[in-house]
Amino acid sequence: MRNVDWLTVMMVVPLVGALIMAILPRGGMRLARPVALGTSLVVLVLAMVAWLGVYDSNAADQFQLRATHEWIPQWGVSYALGVDGMAMAMIVMSAILVPICILAAWEDMPEDGERDNGYFAWILVLEAFMVGVFSAVDVFLFYVFFEGMLIPVYFLIASYGVGEKRRAAALKFLLFSLAGGLVMLAAVIGVYVQGKGGSTGFLVSALTGLQMDQTTERLLFVGFFVAFAIKAPMVPVHTWLPDAAEAATPATSTLLVGVLDKVGTFGMIRFCLQLFPNASQWATPVVIGLALISIVYGGVAAIGQKHMMRLVAFTSVSHFGFIVLGIFAFTRMSGQGSVLYMLNHGFSTAALFLVAGMLIQRRGSALISEYGGWQRVTPVLAGCFLIAGLSGLALPGLASFASEFLVMMGTFQRYPWVAGISSIGIILAALYILLFYQRVFTGPPPGRRVVDHGHAALEVDSSVEPLVVRDLGVREKLVMAPLIAIFVILGFYPNAALQVINPAVEKTLSIVGATDPAPAVGSAGATEGSAK
Template sequence: MNETTAMSSIPWLTILVLLPLIGSLVVAFAPGTVETAKRIALGTSLLTLVVGIAAALQYDSASPKQFQLGEQVAWIPQFGVSYALGVDGIALVLILMALVLTPICLLAAWHDVPEESDAGGARRVKAYFALILSLETFMVGVFAATDVFLFYVFFEAMLIPVYFLIGRFGGQRRQYAAMKFLLFSLAGGLIMLVAVIAVYLQGPGGADGFLISNLTGLELDPTTERLLFVGFFIAFAVKAPMVPVHTWLPDAATEATPATATLLVGVLDKVGTYGMIRFCLQLFPGASEWATPVVIVLAVVSVLYGALLAIGQTDMMRLISYTSVSHFGFIVLGIFAFTNVGGAGSSLYMLNHGFSTAALFLFAAMLIRRGGSKRIADYGGWQRVTPGLAGIFLVASLSGLALPGLASFVSEFLVYVGTFPTQPVAAVLATAGIILAALYMLLMYKRVMTGPKPESLAVDPAAVDERWRRSSGGTVIADLTLREKLVAAPLIAAFLVLGFYPNLALDVINPAVDTSLSHVSTADTSPPAAGTAAEGSSK
């Protein structure tokens, strides 16, 4: 039994991995109508969420064990590979985020794929929903793996459903975007594979030689440790994405369907920053300190460069993609500040960014579905046509710029407070990101929603007669449907709950951050500082 992992009598994490996988097979191959397949997919994701909540209730944030809900079975003992799962507070909240976003994305994706009358059209719809469920399996697995090789397997397996979700169901340039995503990810993954094998050879070996606990605290030659760190960090920087290996993201997110873009940017990209905490800091603490000056520079460049590019975009989805490049710069900045407050802020930022990005992508898609264009210039005055959609779009935009009272503000505030003591210059430079965020978010809202009502649009079908249609060539635009309200409600609720009561997540995250930073000799783990910042952020 692993001393750092509390084992569970019920295989909660395996159940969470298998449920969506079984659901995806049922959706893909079971006979029935397309509507039945969609309902099975949604029901499976909701059942998985219920099981995830039940598992989370078993988690004890006061436990001295690093990982809980543990499971461990020998998988390939000849090569030291175990099927080992477990979660700390950071992994737990990220898994819960993935479990919440999956049914929201499935509901939002209800009409993403045209429902053609022939059998081929039905198979396409079923394949789309089955791929989203299979992606949920890999998202849970990658955050729950406590064996480095098993983590790598899930890390690479995620590429398969995402590649097909983009390449088969995306926009006009979907093949280009899918291939670019795949090549970037494979390149980073292959570099990491070399480092994974090398770190195993440096460890104690044996039947469970790939366990994180057995690879933590190794006495490594400085050069070897730095090379291993670089191998892991490159893969995580690509996934994050950080400048200069970020260029796959705007293409992938723009060409993907809104549900795919949401899961890609909202969840999968968090694997990069999660991996930096879990593996770079814990397995290679000396090399992490050595690389900090370069990483901090890259983080600040990502914050500013991503924001500046976002301001100049004319495509709504591409603009949202570049905002994420900027936000991930903040997350990396907090991680490599090596303070409790910065680490807690970055971990909370990963959670809040997932909900904020989901809202931006999905609400923008609702608008694009009505307007028929992604170009910002093709809109204007839509708050007079669809006031409900304008309202939720405004809330999502305010969350994206970290308005006080919404969840993103708390995490961004903690990152700044935690970064300033150890990296004051970087913290000051990154504050420009706040101003730039206000520009790209509010300018997009202004150009799309404000101004006079377009003359060719009407909002109330009952007030429009056939003569108006014939004389003006106008189009009747409906406001939010019931399904869209069900998509929006949990996202806005998350903004408010985590904005006013961030300790709901911080109480779970903080012990995990403390454990991760305990391996870094230069880390500032002063409890008073962390406590003060957390209390101030929740006011």
């Protein structure tokens, strides 16, 4: 099994599925949907076999499942793939979320009704790029996948999104991402020039530990960091995200925020910290400041949103602030918490986006003000939202609690005052989630009378034609069930993920040269005892 090129196979399978759908007759949604779902389930099986059957958390090498082939040797570019625990976790998360999103998008239809096959085909193309970007261990190859992801996302928003502003939102996303990618390309070339060159000069292993002058290292760090900050997204380069989330379908928003945005924080760990350790520590005060701003601003902005999708998008701005904070606190605990947060945030945000999509599909509106009291006619839907929201605000016993706790405690070890300020984000999270639930699922509904299939009225007003809604169906329950199960499993047993993540975090911290600060309490007594 170790001789199988697992990562390449996981990229080829969705591309083959997308090709099959491309040759299906137009309007062949009845065929496209099962082909897409079946293909994504094959990728999920491959990812689980690679993780549980092949990947070894205790291996000495940084990267496993390696596959290295010459691609453009004159430029030093290799087709080189490999994963550590962090990359493995991101790939498994992607493989789980794609079939969930396809199942959730089962009834999504584009407005023209002619190119419906392309909707699911682009999702599979995106999945192939997601596997590639997390597994590339050649810097130039990573850049190719990093930019390649823009193509399917652009078409998923511009061609298959919702609202009149979808093309403008897709263009804004594209311009922000291309601008960051252009800056990173210059840095990619610059770091190659600083390296030893040769036919494999772009390999991460060949570029780790380079000796370069201070100014050069800092400029190269900034080039990578700007691109990753846009992707993350961090304040002030976050403005593309709410527009994209509002214009995209719930499934596209889930993959965009739940998976693609993780490339930003993944890249900070893989490239900024590993290739530029001294510059990373030099930039720490500014990065931590931006992280704190993102935490507070994202939470405050979420509270004031009227559109469901924009609200969930702003919550992610706040959560990514916590992830970046944990990365640049440079402690073992905060680093572990950040990578675990990336994983947990992907599932929590997916649940929020998909539940919001289910509400919009029933009411025909994404405005929170047009809801109220829906818990009485859609109790299962309300319960699913509540569990997803409580996971998002890090309730003990659900997935996000362990990751947020590790980030906070790890940050406190080095920067107590920073941890204190970041705790404002916890309060804001409780506000925007609970207020969201209150406005949508409790209280009297505004205007139109809402009844369930049994005609149990939410508001009795014979002069207004009722809006008949149904609670979650079997397909929608199948969408939510695995996400809720993951919340509980990772909430009570986070070590299932941490035992894979921890070696990768410790390897990165050893390259940076960061060590946990010595405990202040009792240190004098310990010193005295050792002297005796």
